[in-house]
Amino acid sequence: MHLLLTRPEAESQALRQTLEARGHRVDAAPMLAIRQKHAVDLPLDGVTAVLFTSANGVRAFCDATPRRDFTVYAVGPASALAAKAAGFTRVEAAGGDVDLLAQLVRARHQQGAGALLHAAGSARAGDLQAMLQADGYDVRRCVLYDAETAIALPDAVAARFGAGGYDGALFFSPRTAATFVTLVQAAGIIAGATSATAYCLSANVAREARSLPWRAVTVAENPSEAALLALIE
Structure with a gap:
């Protein structure tokens, strides 16, 4: 074909x-053309888990810091595979959208177990930060790349x-x-x-x-x- x-x-x-x-x-x-932001100051103090809603987020995060000691909650299989390939060892995948990712976090990450960092792009496919903050989670959204149409x-x-x-x-x-x-x-x-x-x-x-x-x-x-x-x- x-x-x-x-x-x-x-x-x-x-x-x-x-x-x-x-x-x-x-x-x-x-x-889409992916444009990574450079010299980003990641707010990692107190963070114990990272949220990835795309493989682009994985790549941008890994370019910004060498640390791989976080639990990863990924939006779907592709993001999870990218995280594992990048060296993360504790990786869980949701079913492919931000609503399911929020459900995964609620089920796996206890409130008070540390802050969550969302390695995000400038365009949102649902407000993951707001969803989880409404449940009492400390969520930090860090824009690491632009996706230009x-x-x-x-x-x-x-x-x-x-x-x-x-x-x-x-x-x-x-x-x-x-x-x-x-x-x-x-x-x-x-x-x-x-x-x-x-x-x-x-x-x-x-x-x-x-x-x-x-x-x-x-x-x-x-x-x-x-x-x-x-x-x-």
């Missing part, structure tokens, strides 16, 4: 190699999509899917979606993608890259 990746560039490289090894043709049109599709991608040249497009976040929809609409190439399937990591992602007339919209069984690849295969 001819597939389109919409993840940020750093997160797409390994996935692209995996898909190409399985015989697929792959193009990339990153919908694309302003246009690459010319070659727009031309191929408009001509119905893709069999499928992969979407890993609601914001990515929403940005792609906006850019396709702005380019006047909506009809190209009728030839392709939207492969979505979760129901929330699919909700944004459905604004285009896809041939089909499919949702991974669980919010993991492996489950999304299973949809394609």
Whole structure:
């Protein structure tokens, strides 16, 4: 199949190699550009656990400090794997969104057992800090990176999509899917979606993608890259 990746560039490289090894043709049109903030002063005094809502947060946190002695509560499997790969040994994963992450923290982290640091991006997909502060937790939100949305599709991608040249497009976040929809609409190439399937990591992602007339919209069984690849295969 001819597939389109919409993840940020750093997160797409390994996935692209995996898909190409399985015989697929792959193009990339990153919908977000990750810009890490530098010289960030992390408020780590009293912190015993770190909250990661993306693999980008893991990378930015690890660039800011060498410490890996915290318990990690990750939003989903991808963030948890990134944390383990970075050297954290106490890692637990939620089911893929901030509501489930808040539930995980409430179940695993006793109030008074230390502060929580949310290694966050500038764009919020739900206010995790407010959710947990309402329950009495000491939560510190530290913005470590910006995720800037694309302003246009690459010319070659727009031309191929408009001509119905893709069999499928992969979407890993609601914001990515929403940005792609906006850019396709702005380019006047909506009809190209009728030839392709939207492969979505979760129901929330699919909700944004459905604004285009896809041939089909499919949702991974669980919010993991492996489950999304299973949809394609």
